[in-house]
Amino acid sequence: MRLELRPRLYVSPARSALSTAASVVVALVLGGLLLWAAGVDPLAAYRAIFDASLLGGAYALSDTTVKTIPLLLCGLGCALAFRARLWNVGAEGQLLLGAWAATGVASFWLPAASLPSPLVLLLMGIAAVVAGALWAGIAGALRAHLEVNEIISTLMLVYVAQKLINYFVFGAWSEGGFPLTPLFPESAHLPRLADWAERFPSLSGLTAHLGIVVGLLACGLVWLLLKRSVWGFELRVLGDSPPAARYIGLSVPRRMLATMLISGGLAGLAGMLEVAGVVHRLQDRFSPGYGFVAIAVAWLGRLNPWGVLLGAFLFAALLVGAKEVQPGGISMMLQGVVMLTVVAGDFLLRYEVRRLEERTGA
C-alpha cells in the first residue's frame, strides 16, 4: 500500500483543538511508558498528580489556580511574540526581573508600609512591567537592529537575570544572611481568598489570590490586541510573511521591538504577582521555571489567548501534582513530551494522508 500526502488548505478550529487534545493524550501515554521504564508506577503517579491538583477539592483547585497565574501571564507573553515568529524563550528572566523590581518597590525604594495598599500594588505592578519589558527589550533591540538571534539572547539573559537575583538575594538585600529578602509590609500583599475567612469560614486556608483576575484581564486584552486590532493584524502579517509586512509598509524593526516589550512586560507582571501574591518576598529559586513551562503552554494553546489559559491550567495541575511524585524532573520530562507530540501532531493538521489509488491500465 502506498500513501500520498495532500496539503490541507483549511484547518477548522475544531480539528485543531481535537488534534491538540489527542496529542496531549498521546504524550500522557508515552510519558507513562517512560515512567514505567524508570521504575515508577505510572498509574499511581498520574493519580497522585490529579488528586493533588484537580480532584482533591477546594485546596487542590486553589493551589492549581495559584500556579496558573504566572503560567498564564508568561504564556500570553510567549504566544504574542511567537505569533510574530519572534522566539522569546526567556520569559523566565523577564519574570525574575519583574519580581526583583516589585521587591524593590515593596521593601527598599519606597516607604510602602505607610502607603495605601492599592497604590503600592499598582506601583509594584508598573515597576515589574517596565523591568520585564526592558529585559526583553534588550533582546528585541538586538534582534531588530543588529540581527542577533533572539532565541540565544533571551536565554542568555535568563542566566544573567538569575545571577543578578542571586546577588541581591544572597547579598545586597539578604535578611540576616539567608537567601531571602525581608517580608513585604502588609500593604504589598495581594488579597487572597483566605483573607475573607472570618466572614466565609469555608475560604480559610485557600491561597488563590487576586492575580487570577489580573491574569484573566490580561488574557482578554491580549485577545483584543491580537484578533481585533489593526496592530494585531499587522503583527500576524509580520509572523506569517516578513516580506509581505515590508510590502504593506510596516517598520519591521519597530514592530519587533514593540512586540518584545509587551511580551516581556507580561512576564514581568507575572513575577510581581508571584512575589506579591505567594511568597511575599524575593527568595532563591522562588520560580520553578514558570517562564520555561510557558513556552509549552503557549504552543499547547495554539498561540490563542484562551487556549493559553487552558494550557496554563493544565500545566499548573502538572506542576502542583508532580511535587507529589518522586523523582523530580518528571514534570519537565512530560513537558518536553507534550511539546514534541503537539508538534508531531501538527503533521496531520497540515496534510491529509491518503492511500494512493493504484492506477489500472485503461
Next chain:
Amino acid sequence: MLRFVENLIAAGVARGTPLLFATLGEVFAERAGVLNLGVEGMMLLGAASGFGVAHLSGSAALGLLCAMGAAALLALVHAGVTVSLAGDQVVSGLGLGFFGGGLASVLGADLVGLADVPRLPTLELGGLSRVPLLGPVVFSQNLVVYLGFALLPLAWLYLFRTRWGLRLRAVGESPAAADALGIGVARMRYAHVALGGALAGLAGASLSLAVTPGWVDGMTAGQGWIAVGLVIFGGWNPLRAALGAYLFGAIRRLPLDLQGVQSLPLFRNPNLGYFLDMLPYLFTIGVLVFAGATRRRARAGRPARAGAPAALGQPFIRGERGR
C-alpha cells in the same frame, strides 16, 4: 604572570572541549538544514547516562560510548518530528531539550554525590609536557581534550574536502536540488542530526567523566545554548567555532582565577562574584552582535547570504515548494 596565563589557557582548552564537541555536533545538524535547540538536554542526558554507566560498569570508556548512543537516540526523536513529520524545528528542539533534561534528572536521581566513579585519564606526554606554555596547554591534558584536537581537523576535512561533506552542504543549502541529484535528503538529515546528538552526548560525558567529574542536576549550566550561539559565531565553520569554544572555556574559568587575586574588590565582597558569573552569558550575546555585524558587512559586499545554510529551519517534502 606566565603561570596565570598558562593555567588560564590550559584550563580554557580543557573546559572548552565539551563546548567544542557540542558545537561541532550542532554544525553538522545545521549544515544538513536542521536546527536542533535540544543541545542542552542532549548534553545533560549524555552527562547523566555516561556517569551512570561508568558507575555501574566500572569503565569510563564504556560510559562515554553509552552517552553518545543515548544522546544520538534522543536526537533521532527530533529528526523524526522535524524531518519525517515536517514539524516546527524550534518548538521540537525546545521540547527535546526539556525532555532530555527531565530524563537526565530522573535517571540521575541516584547518582548525585557519588565519588568513586572511574574518570577518563589525564595523559602527560613525556618530556613535551614540560615545555613552557605549550606543555600544560597541549601536552598534559585529559584524554577528551586530545580527542577534541583530533576531531576538529577531521570535521573540517569531512565538511569541505569530501564528497559526503559536499552532499551534506547541498542538502542544507537546497534540498530540492540535492533531491533532484539523487541525494537522500531525509537520510542525510537523520544521519547528521544523530551525529550531532552523539557529539552532544560526548560533550556531556566529557563533563561528567573528565572536566568537572560527577553528576549534578543541570550541570551543563547553559553550555548547550552557548554551543548553539557559537555555531552562529563560527559561521557554521568547525575551525572558527572551535576558536570560540576554547575562548569560552577560558571565560568560564576566569571567575575562578580572579577570585583568588587579592588586589581586586571582589576579594572583599564575594557577592560581587555573581557579576563575574554573568560573563560567559553576556559574552555569548557579545559575540553574536559581532557575528551579526560581520554578516552585514559581508552582505554589503556581495549579495549572497553569508553563513547560515539557506534551508536551515525549513522542512523538505518532495514536490512541495520551499518557503
